[in-house]
Amino acid sequence: MDKLSLSKCQPIEIDADNPFKNDALNREANLTVLTQFITSFEQSIVLCIDGGWGQGKTTFIKMWQQYLKNQHIATIYFNAWESDYTDDALIALIGEISLSIKELEIQDKTKVEKLIAPICKYAANFAKAVAPSVANLSINAITGGLTNTDGLSKTLGALGESLVKEQIKKYEESRRTLSKFKEELSKLAQCYTGGDKQKPLVIFIDELDRCRPDFAIEVLEKAKHLFNVDNIIFVLATDKTQLGHSIRAVYGQGLDVNGYLRRFIDFDYLLPLKNISYIINLINKFSLGKYLLKKETHYIQPKSFLKNMVDKYNLTLREQETFCNIFNIIVRTKDDAWFGHYWVIFICIFLIILKLKFPDIYKNLEYNNNSDFFDETIKNIDSHCASDDKLSNYYLELLEFLFLFLKPLNSLRYIYNSNSLKERIEKNAKEFNSDENKIR
Numbered sequence: 173m174d175k176l177s178l179s180k181c182q183p184i185e186i187d188a189d190n191p192f193k194n195d196a197l198n199r200e201a202n203l204t205v206l207t208q209f210i211t212s213f214e215q216s217i218v219l220c221i222d223g224g225w226g227q228g229k230t231t232f233i234k235m236w237q238q239y240l241k242n243q244h245i246a247t248i249y250f251n252a253w254e255s256d257y258t259d260d261a262l263i264a265l266i267g268e269i270s271l272s273i274k275e276l277e278i279q280d281k282t283k284v285e286k287l288i289a290p291i292c293k294y295a296a297n298f299a300k301a302v303a304p305s306v307a308n309l310s311i312n313a314i315t316g317g318l319t320n321t322d323g324l325s326k327t328l329g330a331l332g333e334s335l336v337k338e339q340i341k342k343y344e345e346s347r348r349t350l351s352k353f354k355e356e357l358s359k360l361a362q363c364y365t366g367g368d369k370q371k372p373l374v375i376f377i378d379e380l381d382r383c384r385p386d387f388a389i390e391v392l393e394k395a396k397h398l399f400n401v402d403n404i405i406f407v408l409a410t411d412k413t414q415l416g417h418s419i420r421a422v423y424g425q426g427l428d429v430n431g432y433l434r435r436f437i438d439f440d441y442l443l444p445l446k447n448i449s450y451i452i453n454l455i456n457k458f459s460l461g462k463y464l465l466k467k468e469t470h471y472i473q474p475k476s477f478l479k480n481m482v483d484k485y486n487l488t489l490r491e492q493e494t495f496c497n498i499f500n501i502i503v504r505t506k507d508d509a510w511f512g513h514y515w516v517i518f519i520c521i522f523l524i525i526l527k528l529k530f531p532d533i534y535k536n537l538e539y540n541n542n543s544d545f546f547d548e549t550i551k552n553i554d555s556h557c558a559s560d561d562k563l564s565n566y567y568l569e570l571l572e573f574l575f576l577f578l579k580p581l582n583s584l585r586y587i588y589n590s591n592s593l594k595e596r597i598e599k600n601a602k603e604f605n606s607d608e609n610k611i612r
Contacts, residue, residue: 179500181454181493184231191238196453197228197489202444203236207243209439210405211370218396218406218436223443225381226490229409232443233376236407245371246364248272252391253379261390262398266295269360269375287360294353354401361403372403380410385418392436408437450489451482454496463503464517472570474517480567481525484556491528498524515574522571526552546579550604576601 187193192200210219223229237247248269255264270288364373377395380388395406416429423432455461455475464474482492502520526549527534533552536545553572557565 180497181457184235186231186235186238188238189242191235191242195235196450198449199232199235203232203239206236206441207240207245210372210374210407211245213372213405214402216400216402216404216406217438218408219439219441220412220433220437221407221409221441221443222412223409224411224488225414226488227443227445228489229411229443230378233378233407233409237374237376240374243371245374247374247376249376249378251378252388253382256383256387258387261387262295262394265375265391265394265399266292284360284363287356287363291353291356291360294349294356350398353398357399357401357404361401365403372405374405374407375399376407376409378409380408381412381414381418383418385421388415388418389422392433396436412440451479451487451492451495454492458496458500460496460500460503472514474514474521477518477567477570478521480564481521484564484568485525485529487525487528494528495524498527518571518574546575550575550579554604554606576604 184194184196206219210217221229221233223232234249237249240247249272250265250268252261252264255261255268258264266288270292273284273288361373365371375395377391380391383391395408399406412433415433419429419432420427452475455464455478461475464478481487487495499520502524523534523537530552533545533548536542536548550572553568553575557568557572
């Protein structure tokens with residue numbers, strides 16, 4: 173028996189010479205325009221690439237990063253989620269800048285390395301204090317064993333005054349060094365850009381929406397307030413809706429999130445959705461096309477059915493990759509005869525999508541709760557039919573027909589049994605309040 177060879181979707185390989193070589197979504201035009209946009213600013217700006225979970229934000233900005241590198245524009249990539257185990261976002265950001273020096277195409281790297289030292293020194297004034305609080309110290313240690321009330325009160329009062337003075341001193345020092353910190357950052361940006369005002373230093377911040385809420389907020393604050401230096405551009409790749417949930421988790425559900433984010437984000441760019449073309453690219457990549465062509469006719473086309481389901485159920489790019497991972501395993505572990513009827517292909521495709529998008533309905537099938545499965549599935553299919561576009565409902569209604577046909581059998585096993593087809597369809601369609609046109 174031949175060894176079974178399986179694989180799963182891998183991240184898109186970004187070619188160094190041609191970053192758009194493997195671009196299945198035709199992003200080149202988008203990135204060319206965005207590049208013209210950010211290079212038109214001499215001031216610091218924060219641009220947000222806004223896209224939902226699984227819509228390809230990371231691939232988008234990494235493709236853009238390589239494109240900028242090829243234009244000799246310095247870039248730094250910072251994965252916020254991978255760094256949120258730290259206590260201080262500023263330290264993480266500066267650490268990433270320091271680590272990136274070796275990878276940047278800079279003539280005088282020694283000069284840049286010398287600039288990092290004072291930046292780190294000034295940053296220490298803004299870093300979180302690690303001194304223990306009064307609450308964590310034992311009363312005995314603070315008071316030296318005093319038990320007299322007046323003596324204890326005076327000691328605690330003096331200690332409190334000392335702590336307040338210390339904090340005020342630290343605040344004044346941080347205000348004085350803020351301008352010096354930005355001055356050194358400006359010098360650093362000029363080193364990266366070679367003094368060319370049309371070539372900013374671009375810092376990409378990815379996965380912000382997946383961070384701890386407090387860390388995500390801190391990254392925003394540090395990027396906007398401390399790195400507000402000419403010729404430094406921040407590009408955030410995040411799902412603003414999810415980021416909003418994180419912010420509300422800290423500041424309360426009544427917060428105006430959009431108003432809050434406008435304090436930090438200068439411009440938004442909504443990532444264009446091009447989902448349907450991607451699934452075809454994946455089908456070709458996995459060599460799955462032959463399984464979708466076996467029973468193709470003028471009226472029944474499994475590939476068109478798949479595209480329609482991706483559109484109707486709004487599968488993200490990541491969900492499409494997961495779909496292909498599962499479908500690939502099924503077709504390569506089942507005998508070809510198993511796909512002898514196009515209905516089997518339809519059911520297979522739909523059940524995978526149902527598992528991805530509506531796992532609670534799918535679990536009814538796994539738990540042999542078939543009655544609930546059929547009822548909820550038929551209602552789900554019907555809910556995805558567009559009321560104003562009957563043509564786009566063609567495959568959904570075929571699918572609904574199939575499940576109405578199978579419902580009284582309470583199983584998917586009797587797919588080929590066509591006894592009393594008309595009577596059964598009419599009976600079950602009326603049960604779900606289908607009108608006469610749909611029944612026909």
